[in-house]
Amino acid sequence: xxxxxxxxxxxxxxxxxxxxxxxxxxxxxxxxxxxxxxxxxxxxxxxxxxxxxxxxxxxxxxxxxxxxxxxxxxxxxxxxxxxxxxxxxxxxxxxxxxxxxxxxxxxxxxxxxxxxxxxxxxxxxxxxxxxxxxxxxxxxxxxxxxxxxxxxxxxxxxxxxxxxxxxxxxxxxxxxxxxxxxxxxxxxxxxxxxxxxxxxxxxxxxxxxxxxxxxxxxxxxxxxxxxxxxxxxxxxxxxxxxxxxxxxxxxxxxxxxxxxxxxxxxxxxxxxxxxxxxxxxxxxxxxxxxxxxxxxxxxxxxxxxxxxxxxxxxxxxxxxxxxxxxxxxxxxxxxxxxxxxxxxxxxxxxxxxxxxxxxxxxxxxx
Ligand SMILES: [Zn+2]
Ligand SMILES: [Zn+2]
Numbered sequence: 001x002x003x004x005x006x007x008x009x010x011x012x013x014x015x016x017x018x019x020x021x022x023x024x025x026x027x028x029x030x031x032x033x034x035x036x037x038x039x040x041x042x043x044x045x046x047x048x049x050x051x052x053x054x055x056x057x058x059x060x061x062x063x064x065x066x067x068x069x070x071x072x073x074x075x076x077x078x079x080x081x082x083x084x085x086x087x088x089x090x091x092x093x094x095x096x097x098x099x100x101x102x103x104x105x106x107x108x109x110x111x112x113x114x115x116x117x118x119x120x121x122x123x124x125x126x127x128x129x130x131x132x133x134x135x136x137x138x139x140x141x142x143x144x145x146x147x148x149x150x151x152x153x154x155x156x157x158x159x160x161x162x163x164x165x166x167x168x169x170x171x172x173x174x175x176x177x178x179x180x181x182x183x184x185x186x187x188x189x190x191x192x193x194x195x196x197x198x199x200x201x202x203x204x205x206x207x208x209x210x211x212x213x214x215x216x217x218x219x220x221x222x223x224x225x226x227x228x229x230x231x232x233x234x235x236x237x238x239x240x241x242x243x244x245x246x247x248x249x250x251x252x253x254x255x256x257x258x259x260x261x262x263x264x265x266x267x268x269x270x271x272x273x274x275x276x277x278x279x280x281x282x283x284x285x286x287x288x289x290x291x292x293x294x295x296x297x298x299x300x301x302x303x304x305x306x307x308x309x310x311x312x313x314x315x316x317x318x319x320x321x322x323x324x325x326x327x328x329x330x331x332x333x334x335x336x337x338x339x340x341x342x343x344x345x346x347x348x349x350x351x352x353x354x355x356x357x358x359x360x361x362x363x364x365x366x
Contacts, residue, residue, distance in 0.1 A: 001018065001137060002016070002137065003016060003056045003119070004136035004343055004346050007053060009046070013045070018121055019119070019120045019121075020137075022067075024069050027144070028072055028075055028142060029068075029139055029140070031063050031139055034159065034365070035135045036360045036361075038165065041057040044057055052128040054127055054128065056135075056137055058130075058133065058135030059085040060161065064081070065078060066139065082148050082162050083142060083163050084148055084167075084313070085163065085310075086310050087103075087108070088108070090145050099312070100315065110143075119141070132146055157337060157362045158333040161337075165193060168281065169193040169197040169198075169281070172197050172200065172281050172308045173254070173256070174200045174311075175312035177277065179200070179201050184247045184248075184249070185209045186243050186254075187227070188257050188268055189282065190213040190219055190222040190230075193258045194258040197256045198226050198227050202226030203325065206254075209228050210230070211227035211229070212243075213230075214232065214233055219231075224332065224335055231243065233267075240270045244271075251276060252271055253272075255269075256278075257279070258281045272303050274301045274303070275303070278304070278306070337360055340363075341363055342363065343363050343365070345361075
């Protein structure tokens with residue numbers, strides 16, 4: 001089968017014939033039908049981020065179960081599935097509590113050295129399976145814990161988005177913040193994840209959802225996802241005052257930082273009302289330091305700052321719900337898609353992404 005292989009940091013992807021092993025134990029072989037070009041794979045390609053090479057990236061996939069290992073219990077051939085990239089054991093205290101994103105036993109889903117690699121080049125060289133999926137390929141071989149069965153009716157190119165971008169954003173509002181009906185929300189950064197925070201807040205019933213960004217096109221798009229108000233932070237003198245005016249109180253109940261910069265995390269704290277919580281979703285550079293002012297942030301304003309990982313997603317509970325919400329017209333996935341490409345078009349599509357485009361290119365397979 002074909003896969004886009006990355007041989008070293010900074011190299012282009014090369015589409016090659018590779019060999020996928022037969023499923024053992026609880027492994028599942030999936031025919032990939034759609035694979036989204038997530039920005040985080042671009043970061044791995046350009047910066048390495050400690051990942052092994054040569055490797056196959058790609059983690060935002062949907063497809064059809066082709067073959068199951070002898071110990072698989074939850075899936076059968078023909079099932080439509082979405083991959084979930086946070087590996088977890090399913091048996092520890094965190095997993096049982098419905099918080100697999102905190103699981104420390106990530107090795108549980110991996111092969112032992114004696115079992116051999118899941119993916120190899122034609123010459124037998126092992127290909128690293130990045131985040132245990134390797135979805136830039138015609139097929140994947142993954143542990144069943146990394147798969148979620150979804151409604152057959154959701155198109156594959158929409159379903160793949162549920163595995164990463166959508167749950168990261170919508171889950172932050174719905175699960176992490178537990179936004180309630182009538183709450184007020186500010187979202188700083190209206191890129192792909194930010195738009196999903198906006199629609200998560202809309203689904204949860206937030207009364208005012210304020211999208212903040214420097215680009216008017218992104219703010220326009222945010223309205224299509226449920227933003228009730230927008231602020232171009234480049235053309236407003238005082239963003240904090242503007243948020244307070246829209247919220248009708250001293251600030252919002254929940255603010256979300258989706259950029260990954262210290263000043264915007266500071267802004268997320270500043271736009272809160274007393275007792276509010278700021279959620280840091282954007283990936284910060286290692287060593288980034290945030291100065292907290294003990295007075296007044298903590299006392300008397302009682303503000304909180306919380307880090308968010310993968311939208312606190314419980315995949316088997318949440319992903320099928322998002323699929324249903326899409327089919328009911330309540331979750332916007334259509335506007336997250338830029339175009340469909342073939343596996344061979346991956347380098348070109350990632351180059352195009354550098355232009356700051358919000359919507360995804362999706363690799364589709366027949
Ligand atoms: Zn991703
Ligand atoms: Zn676990």
